[in-house]
Amino acid sequence: MANSAFSDQILPVYGGGGGGGVFVNIPQGYMDMLSFQDYGGASLFDLLPQPISPQPLVEEPALRAYAMPETSEVVNTPTTNSSSISSSSNENVNDFDLENNNTRSDDDQEKIANKQLKAKKKNPKKQREPRFAFMTKTEVDHLDDGYRWRKYGQKAVKNSPFPRSYYRCTSASCGVKKRVERSTEDPSIVVTTYEGTHIHPCPMMPRGIMSEPINCGGLNGCAGSSYVLPQLHYQQPPQPFFHNQKSSLTFNTIVAPSTYSHYRQEKQSCPSSMSSSLLRDHGLLQDMVSFQTMKQEPGVEPS
DNA sequence: CGGCTTTGACCCGCGC
DNA sequence: GCGCGGGTCAAAGCCG
Numbered sequence: 001m002a003n004s005a006f007s008d009q010i011l012p013v014y015g016g017g018g019g020g021g022v023f024v025n026i027p028q029g030y031m032d033m034l035s036f037q038d039y040g041g042a043s044l045f046d047l048l049p050q051p052i053s054p055q056p057l058v059e060e061p062a063l064r065a066y067a068m069p070e071t072s073e074v075v076n077t078p079t080t081n082s083s084s085i086s087s088s089s090n091e092n093v094n095d096f097d098l099e100n101n102n103t104r105s106d107d108d109q110e111k112i113a114n115k116q117l118k119a120k121k122k123n124p125k126k127q128r129e130p131r132f133a134f135m136t137k138t139e140v141d142h143l144d145d146g147y148r149w150r151k152y153g154q155k156a157v158k159n160s161p162f163p164r165s166y167y168r169c170t171s172a173s174c175g176v177k178k179r180v181e182r183s184t185e186d187p188s189i190v191v192t193t194y195e196g197t198h199i200h201p202c203p204m205m206p207r208g209i210m211s212e213p214i215n216c217g218g219l220n221g222c223a224g225s226s227y228v229l230p231q232l233h234y235q236q237p238p239q240p241f242f243h244n245q246k247s248s249l250t251f252n253t254i255v256a257p258s259t260y261s262h263y264r265q266e267k268q269s270c271p272s273s274m275s276s277s278l279l280r281d282h283g284l285l286q287d288m289v290s291f292q293t294m295k296q297e298p299g300v301e302p303s
Numbered sequence: 304c305g306g307c308t309t310t311g312a313c314c315c316g317c318g319c
Numbered sequence: 320g321c322g323c324g325g326g327t328c329a330a331a332g333c334c335g
Contacts, residue, residue, distance in 0.1 A: 151308055153327055166326070170306085179326090 133193040141165065141180055141190055146202040149178065160184040171200045 162182035176196035183189035
């Protein structure tokens with residue numbers, strides 16, 4: 001179920017070489033608009049988009065290629081108005097009830113408060129944030145991306161021996177979430193789905209300043225925090241961008257930031273905690289996962 | 304002690 | 320209406 005939710009959105013970013021795969025949810029119809037380059041020696045890091053210039057982490061055309069809203073999720077977009085209405089009405093109800101909880105028992109108050117709190121928090125969810133997913137062939141479940149994530153849940157996935165983990169950005173005002181789960185068809189593949197847009201700079205800035213690898217290598221908290229995923233540098237919700245970003249949708253712009261060599265060094269010094277595939281000379285691309293391993297929804301037509 | 308993970312319970316949407 | 324599964328909450332525990 002969840003896998004299908006992913007799989008109809010995710011397409012592989014062909015890096016060639018048959019190494020580890022990085023998959024993004026690029027609609028099939030757009031695939032031919034992209035050009036890819038063989039990064040046979042690349043790791044996941046290397047596949048990440050490089051900013052055109054070393055500053056603004058937003059407005060990077062190259063990054064836009066990644067941050068496709070999951071169409072199945074965007075279906076909810078039209079509910080914006082109603083959800084905001086219901087949300088506000090709920091808040092009113094909540095406020096009202098909270099004010100009148102004085103007459104209830106503590107337990108009741110607690111339960112009601114919990115319900116209201118949840119309802120309050122869940123309504124906005126109806127307005128789904130754009131999502132995109134990566135598939136990476138790695139033994140590491142949680143791919144660090146420079147941001148700080150707090151795990152808030154883990155669920156068993158139906159028909160999968162592997163649980164799905166839920167993470168939320170620890171930044172106070174940032175509601176970005178991500179889910180991490182392993183593919184049932186290839187346990188070596190980790191599917192990471194990002195939802196939402198960071199509204200703050202990357203705390204680690206692992207690749208934010210491409211010319212300053214010190215940013216990662218020098219930070220303890222950044223140990224293993226070098227997976228920089230493109231969406232992470234958005235401040236604006238992704239817009240339909242493929243049509244006029246064609247020239248930018250090339251992975252020729254993706255190179256191995258020097259930052260990541262630090263990651264590698266770091267990881268090589270701690271091989272026990274690192275995927276062996278990441279340490280291979282040929283990197284992830286050599287482990288490129290055939291897209292055939294993805295469960296494809298035959299009914300999903302390219303838009 | 305603060306931040307994080309774990310984990311059971313709960314809520315909600317959806318399909319039947 | 321009911322059951323299932325996904326998503327979230329929050330208390331408890333762990334760790335540096």
